Each structure stands twice: as structure tokens, then as C-alpha cells.
Amino acid sequence: MDAAVHHEEERQDTSIAQVVNSELPEVNIVALLGGVGGAKLASGLAQLLPPERLTFVVNTADDFEHLGLHISPDLDTVMYTLAGLVNPETGWGIKDDTWNTLAMLACYEAPTWFRLGDRDLATHLLRSQWLREGFPLTWVTRQLCWLLGVPQTILPMSDDPVHTRVLTENGEIAFQEYFVRYAWQPRIKGVRFEGIEQAQPTREVVSALRNADVILFGPSNPFVSLDPILALPAMRRILSTVRAPRIAISPIVAGRALKGPAAKMMNELNMEASPVTVAAHYRDLLTGFVLDRQDVPCAAVIAEQMGIRTLATDIIMRDEPDRARLAREILQFALQG
């Protein structure tokens, strides 16, 4: 708790310039990420470290086909955020986008529950075409990032198709239906990742993990954002054999999810919506855990019961300086371990 309080006080008069300019060793960071929360952490790290030091491994089990387009929601959110294009109101999609294709699709009585923006569509069109031409998703993602001027490395977790299926009270549905169409209202009973046994982490992902000095688990939903990455064959073995510190950031603060259905899912799965649940979920894979100072009592539980050291600080990222400040605290915590 002392560390947390110390950091908190420091934050009060720390300008973004100071945060960015103060020295950090040149280390290779790999962060496993889902969508919006992960993208915020990525943008914090991007303010601190040279782009060649940063690799973001992104969940693709949310990917789906819609109107013949291959849509990769988490990859797009991370990419748009790092490109400075993201819609700041929502955390996903492109800022100042319009919805005229969608309006016309409505005239055709086509499904409109997935909110395709007009600008956003360009990404889906190009990705879909390149995938149809046989290029792997890793290649496509590199190309899109290069064209948008994103200098960091964004890697899909796999080039193979994996599809999260959500088992609800009313049967099993595709993840985007659960998440967008039904606004995560159905009670969940479990999730499964269709295709995960046949999927492989790419060699780029494996290589990045092996060369990492720090591996971060983003403040993303453990069940549907990070579990697909961790469920890839060999992934847990790789993560538990690398020497780099592995630090998770809690997506739960004071019993509530930072964003999305993580806390609701925990309740429905008969778990306590608490950082302790998150730490226990990753348990053996972690060497450290970052949680909010509102959850300081949990820090002691995690340290004592699981032998995982903790950092309690302010983990809610309200603005750009906040993201950089948190990223710095996380890295300092990771490297002092």
C-alpha cells in the first residue's frame, strides 16, 4: 500500500512531458490485449517507449464475418487508438465517422446491429480482400498499420480462425451477437473457443514472447479477451517458461468492470467480481499483479495466497497523461521485481 500511496501523490504534479521524458531502460515489452482497455494501455506504453520495443498481441477470437467482410474488432481498436484515429467517445471505431452505408443497408433490410461506420468500412474492405487473396492476418495487420502510420507492432494472436461462442441461458451464440446485438444482457453459463485446438500462435507471437523483457496482461476481460490468447496450444507452456516478469493489470475496480461485461460475467459464473478472482484466474502465469488502490485489501490476499507481488495504484485511465503514468508505474513495478 505504501507504494501505491507514493505513486498516487507523485501523479498529482506529474506532467505528461515529465512522465515521457524521465528515463526508462530500453526493454522489449509484449502486452496481451483485448479491445478498449487493452488499447488504452497500449497508448500509454507508446508514449513511453520507442515503437520498436513494443509488441501488442491481440485477441482475434472476436473476429467474425459480417456481410462478407472479415471484421477484427480488437485489432481495429488497438490500431485506431495507436493511429490517433479512434473515436474518443466510444473507445472503438473511428472519430467523426458517418453511418450512411448502414442507413442504406437498413433500406435493404440487412442486419444493422453491428455498427459499421463508413470510414471503418475501408479497413474491413481491404482486410477482407487481402485475406481472400491468401495473405495471412499477420501480414494484413502489418500492412494496415504501416499505411496508418502505426509504428508499433500489432500482432493477431493467430492467423488461424478462432471463434468465441457464448453459452447463455437461451443457448449458444456467437460472441459478437452476445456482445453487440444483445448488449451482453443474456446471462452466461460459459464460453468456448471454436477452432482453438487447430489454431497456432504465429511464429511472430512466439518470437516476441521469447524475446520479451516484460510481458503484460492488459486490463481486458479475462474470459473472452485474454483467455483465447492463453488457450492457444503451447501458449501457457511458453508463458510459464520465459524468464520475463509477467504482470497482469486488473480489469476490475471496486467490484465493477472498467468497461464491458467482466464483472457481470463473474457474478453469473458464481465468482466474486474482484481482482482476487482475476489474479487467481491467471495464477501460475503471473509474477506480478496491478490493481486499483480502492482494492488494496485484495492486494494482501493475492500476495499471501498466491505468492504474487502486487502494485496498488490508480488504474483508471481517464486521459492520455493518465495512460502514460500508469504504463510507467507498471513498467517500474515489473522491472524492480
Place this chain on the structure above:
Amino acid sequence: MDAAVHHEEERQDTSIAQVVNSELPEVNIVALLGGVGGAKLASGLAQLLPPERLTFVVNTADDFEHLGLHISPDLDTVMYTLAGLVNPETGWGIKDDTWNTLAMLACYEAPTWFRLGDRDLATHLLRSQWLREGFPLTWVTRQLCWLLGVPQTILPMSDDPVHTRVLTENGEIAFQEYFVRYAWQPRIKGVRFEGIEQAQPTREVVSALRNADVILFGPSNPFVSLDPILALPAMRRILSTVRAPRIAISPIVAGRALKGPAAKMMNELNMEASPVTVAAHYRDLLTGFVLDRQDVPCAAVIAEQMGIRTLATDIIMRDEPDRARLAREILQFALQG
């Protein structure tokens, strides 16, 4: 010429209501059409006759794949026109459309010479998906028309792919490159219709032609809009054996094309840009020819040299009443033959 003058005078005080309401026999009309000029004729006919009497057979040799989308420019132009959605400034595309997907495609350095509107994209997305799912273009077109409330029958000339290739001074290029990308500036030496030998007119097209009481050749480019339809296997034989009058409307007025490169092509192919050239081009297939009163001297040549009877009238369609007026004159001319 007397008939033409007579009609011209009548037009001066003929309101659209009078044109529409006065009696026409219930006849089955089939019109062979290209894009903008053909669509105007179609909308004139649609003002006169019940929708079940009207079948439009549309060129699909302009169709092309672009960014993974199947685009059917002539089908769309006819469909948007009959749906009341067409951009009145251009004659193609959707009115009040926006260009934000295109702007984002430009950020990705993707080709933007084909002006994909945001609303227009919905049509291409649905058509492409349905074609990928294995539905024939005739089915797709019927579905799109039904959803847009177009009650007339729009038929693609074929469900098989045909691609117009334009032989220019600088080599052979795809039609849309010639037409849009290079704005029909390259001098042409000829055209060919790739795939035409393997393509078939659909049974819907053949059936419509066999049941037609009047067959019209729209005021479209003879070389690139109507020739692909006429070049389909068996098409010329079918057209020359049906009993219905076959009437062409000249796309050339006073040495100039109503729209597009028809006159320029004629010059480059060492033909005179004249209705005589058009009539000679279709020659054996026609029983009648409609041309502008500015070209009355040509009418005599066509009648005497080719034995095709003619109607000289005002064939420039400036507004909706004009379209209905011309359609009425053409039908009266066709049925009095």
C-alpha cells in the same frame, strides 16, 4: 418529318398527367439498356405502363470486381433510377451520397478512381455476398429491386461473367479503367467481350424477348452497352425471329453523343458520328429507328438505304415529363408499324 413536327407541337402543352393518363394498349415491352441513357428511357416507360408490362434487359459486361466487391454499374443505374434514388446531377450513383469510405481508402493508398459512395456501397456489399453464396445475378437483382420497391423487372443480360475489354493505342484495358479511370480519353481501336462465347442469356431474358410486343434498343452506346447483349450466343437469332417490332433510339444527336464516348468512339473507328451509323450497326435486327429532328436528313437515308422506318422527334430527355413524352411517342410509333 411531319410526324416529328406534329409531336413536337403537341409536347409544348402536354402535361405529364395527360401523357400518363391517355390510353396505351397493354403491351409487353422489353428494352435492351446500358446505363444512364437507358435508365432515362426506362423511367419514361415506367410512367406510362403498369410495371408488370416492363422488362429491362441490362448490359453486365461493364461489371467488375473492385476491392473484393462485385460492381454492376449499369444494373445499379437502372435500379436507382426506377427506385427514385439516383443522383440527378450525374445520372448514376445515389443522391445525397457521401464519400467517407473512399476518403479512408485514400488514407490506405487504395485505388479511389472508382467513386464508391457510402450508400452505394451497401448495394455492392449485399450483391457481392449473395453472389459469393452462390445466388445468380438475376436472383440478386430481383432481390435488390424488391427491397428498393422497384416493381418493374430488371434482368441482367446474363448470369455468366462477361468483361468488356477496350483495345486502345496503348494496349488493352478493362472497360471501367477506360471509362472511369481514364475518362474515355484513350483512342480506341476496338472492343471485345471476354467470356461472351461461354455466356448465355438467361432463360428470363429469352422468355421476355419471346413474349415481347415491342422490343426497344435504348439510346445507349452501341459498341459497349448494347453490343455485349447482342453478342450473347443465340441473341441475334432470337431477336431476328421474334415477331415484335424492334425499335432503336439513337444515342447520337447532331453528330454528338447524348452522353459518354459513343461519338468519340465512332470517330476513332473511322465511322461518321451519325444516327445512320447507329442504324447500320443494328441494321437487320431493326424494324424501326427513332432519331432527333435535328437529324431529319438521316431519317431519309435510313429509310431508303436500309428499309427501316423512322420517327424523327425530340429525343433529348431533359426532365421527367420529357421522358414520358418520348416513351409515348416511341410506343405509338412502334405499335403503328
